[in-house]
Amino acid sequence: MCAMSTDVAVEVENLAKHYPPDIKAVDDISFEIKSGQIFSLLGPNGAGKTTTVEILEGLRNPTSGKVKVLGVDITKNYAKIRKRVGILPQNFEPFDLLKPPEAVIYWARLFGMTFTRKDIDKIIEDVGLSDRKSIVSKKLSGGEKRKLGIALSLVNEPELLFLDEPTTGLDPKARRDVWRLLEEIESKGTTILLTTHYLEEAEKLASVVAIMHKGKIIAEGSPEDLIAKYGRKTSIVLSGAGKAGLEEIKRRGIPASEMNGDVLVPCADRSEMRTYFAKLSALDITMKDMYTRRDTLEDVFLSLIGQKMEDGELQE
């Protein structure tokens, strides 16, 4: 990996993309991605994630705003950085009739690289397709196709990787495989811009998450920061403690609330949690279990947008 001249890989300033008559697909957004981090654009379908990424990839022209990728103004000279950027488009499909190694060498040549058999085998092995080398791509499973797509995006050893919904439509196992792969890629110092509508995915992989909704970024920060800022406090849950439990706990001067038969005790910090835990453990309350519960990005999302999201669709 060559040394970066700047520690900012992507700079976006007041970016907008409008379509006639008055659709604002991307509505004045700004963010930056530091080198070496996984930055996630999180949001439901139609939030403007793909439009944003395709502008950053040089596949669409912005209506207004400034975008610098790897220090280059993308509206001026994208050709300069083509070789330094890797791309997995949304709904990636490989060429049906090429076998994975053939697709890899084809793609490497398109970037002007000469690959030896060893290079090909390595990249195929890295994405976990070693035992699928002699199968034409259309016979690969959804997850394998996506892995091949990631392999193709890696042939030019990119400093910056754009992954547009890399796990959409994959089963949980395939999704976890892809996650592991992305963590490996990140560990080599590659900067990754990842769009997703899976909250769990953003929370697990990204060091910075920008939540996008209706063309705007409505919140940005590390998952922890976002949870601290928009989520509820961490609570001790006494499951099945019920109304009786609640009375008992309140009588001891501990703030609590009841939800679906469980009693929740919010804790401001760790020392408070420790104190409450000791006190609650001493009580003689009938319950099934006692554990701590921490808000996730899902709760943050719900409190920010007011709707849950499932498979990229907002639920009523």
Added chain:
Amino acid sequence: MNRLIAEVISSGKMTFRSKIAVFFTLIFPVLLILLFGAIFSGQGSSAITLQVQNLDEGPLSEDLINILNATKIVKVEYIPSSENITEYIQNHSLYVALKIPEGFTNDVQQLLNDPNITFPIGLTIYGDPSNQGFMTSQAAVNNAITYLNYNLSGAFPLISVITSTVTLEELEFIDFFLPGIIGFTIMTSGLFGMTSQCAEYRSRGFFKLLATTTLTKWEWLISMFIINTLIVTVSLLLMVIAGILAFNITVTLTLLTFVFVMIGVLLFTGMGMLIGTVIKDPESGTALANAIGFPMMFLSGVFFPIESFPSYLQTVADFLPLTYLANGLRDTMIFGNTTGALSNLFILSVLAVIFVILGSKLMSWKEK
């Protein structure tokens, strides 16, 4: 250059692995050649059947029938002497039949022995004079009688007509047909192939994918041209081999033939690209390519000579690029007419330049 080669190799692999592509560019044209060649070939049962009722019992009628058979224009079959010939013709929907009268040999013998008898001896030919088969049979019968007359009277013809064929060898339908099918294959691989490929590449995001590499649009276009030229060349060789083996056709593979292949591929690839830029999904792409390709296929003299069209359709044919491709290929492969070939080539080249420039200018890999 490296990128170009990579594109040619990969797309070539994809094409040869695609069963549909292989069928339509390599197998289908050969099948057409074999099929149409068999339908129109001059061998076997091409002689017209001439039904003859022979009421004579002498040797002369036998001689006449042998002469008729020897012309190879007609093949004699017999109507039983018990039948009423007019009824027989009607009942069997014949367009021609010949009656040799009773005592034919005897009458002729008498005539030869007794110079005082002056009447000629009549044979009767029945049928529908507007029918081409009737006319051919009538001519065959007349020739046979003339030959017999000369023989019997010991005379010989003073004037005779010799047919001298002007083309290299006698042309059959298949000779006409083969260059047409080559033109047709160039059109299908360029127009249909390119249209559906563009539509597929667009709908499946392959163009976007290619746009993210360092491959340029021009490099891609040139590689498509190279692949199509290679495929059509293979197809052409297969067709020629099939034609020679099955029908002993007379074609010459000139250098100009391959120039026609290249210019034709360029033209129709450009046309396919142009259609490919307009349409969004593979289905409408195929529909549009069919709407343009099929009428062109039938009106450009690929299957039937343009000269047999009504004049207004001949005018339409003048505006179709495939007309010039089929005519040009015929000029160089069959007639050895280089001048004619070159003028067709000129028109094709101009069209090719127009379509390629338009197609490549209007094609965009990016989104709006």
